[in-house]
Amino acid sequence: MAVPGFSEYAHHIYDLDSAISFRDAVADFDHGSVAIGISRLPFKCPAAPYEVAFLLDDYFSRKGSRGNIQINFYTPEPNPVPSVGPEIGDKVLKLLGSRGINYIPRMKLKEVRKENLVFESGDTMDYDLLFSVPPHAAPEPVVKAGMTDSTGWVPVNVKNLETKFPGVFAIGDVASIPTPKGYVPYLPKAGVFAHGQAKVVANNIAKTIVGNGKTKEWGGDGACFLETGHGKSAFMEGKFLEEPKPLIDFREPSSMWHVQKVAFEKYWMRHWF
Template sequence: DRPGAAAIDPARRLVRTERRQISGDYLIVALGAEGRVEAVPGLAEGGHNLYDLDGVLGLRQALASFNEGRVAVTVASLPFKCPGAPYEAAMLIEASLRQRGLRERARVDIYTPEPFPMPVAGKALGEAVKALVASKGIDFHPQHRLQAVEPGRRELVFENGERASYDLLVAIPPHRCPPVVKESGLVGEAGWVPVDRGTLQTAHAGVYALGDVTAIKLPVGLMLPKAGVFAHHEAEAVAHNIAAEITGRGAPKAFEGHGY
């Protein structure tokens, strides 16, 4: 097993593990976002975590024995990784119920704090996704931020004061920056690492952050989604610019936020 980072010192471009410390001329922080089911009371006991292997395996078993009732696919809070995941999951579950001849005995609902699906992609796409899930008989409930789950009553409690019952809960938990990154002092007010939008450099020279751990504001005023496609292109830009700086060859390359 390779030990993970126990501490990050961005001023010295140094990483400490349980066994040693590693320093360099450049430091790239790409530790992702962590799901925290414990941030919502009752969520761990009452739901299946869609972003966790054990949670998904438990969901598979629960779906196999599910015969009727309400399935709730719930986004606990924003931001979350892979903006399309709750809609994909709801439609996959709906298709499975239909294939098993249970669709007429089941209801599928999506609850999310978003005003419409994937807002950063624009209202037209969001309305198209809404129409798609509606065509499958899936009910969409926007602007519902999860406050608590009451497993004994099988109820969801939302910050807007509404409640909803469920028989099977599929949840995307709140996302947080990894503690080791937060303790490094790199994290900003939004709870993520602020970086230059084009270079991905942090406030420290030679220290970069990319992927889900970052907070990047787009020209439209919304934040860049947390998705692998963006991390991929960010990594290409950072690697190119570091190589160009070391070798003195090649023009700088900016991350342009492409992905959708």
């Protein structure tokens, strides 16, 4: 699962210390090549690395150094954010192109070296600053408990999130939910899904304990902002388990969606912290 050289040379934002280290590296960077990418699938928050690319373009533009910086985006995916379908993926691809961000799909990372990336295809990519989504895996206790399957994650009943162990549930990133009618084989890992699943599971556990109430089922609804920088965000929402195919709507980037995204973030920060 590990990618040789990743921990030595790649920056990421998936823990606090790493995020601070990346922030400092970006602040000191004013010319050269930035590589942004995805090392392995799946990973949490499918939009996150794309947001990093847009925000770096914004940051370097405001600093006046964007003309001295090349941004390359690599991914094993066939198109941007594939879980929302090729039509929306094309819209994101055009947004990347409009910012001068080079998009290189179907590139699976094999090794990270000090100044270049090596892909399984044999291709390489030079970089001066590297951001990459690290490989994701289920927590070790979950694996040792025998809850995972060949996907490396915990299979569940899609309607009630129950695992193969009766009365034991798995929600959020750790769950493996097939989407045979979807654009990708499995439901993407995103906080909005964890939130909806938690409500269903909590309700049903409470019903079991108190002996009354209505059993709820999770329907696969989700929504997500896509921060595009320059004071704008896009917005996506839809039904990811709908048949014969998911119904997903894409709202073009605007300052209105950005304001709503910031308000959404502030709500949760106040709510939990």
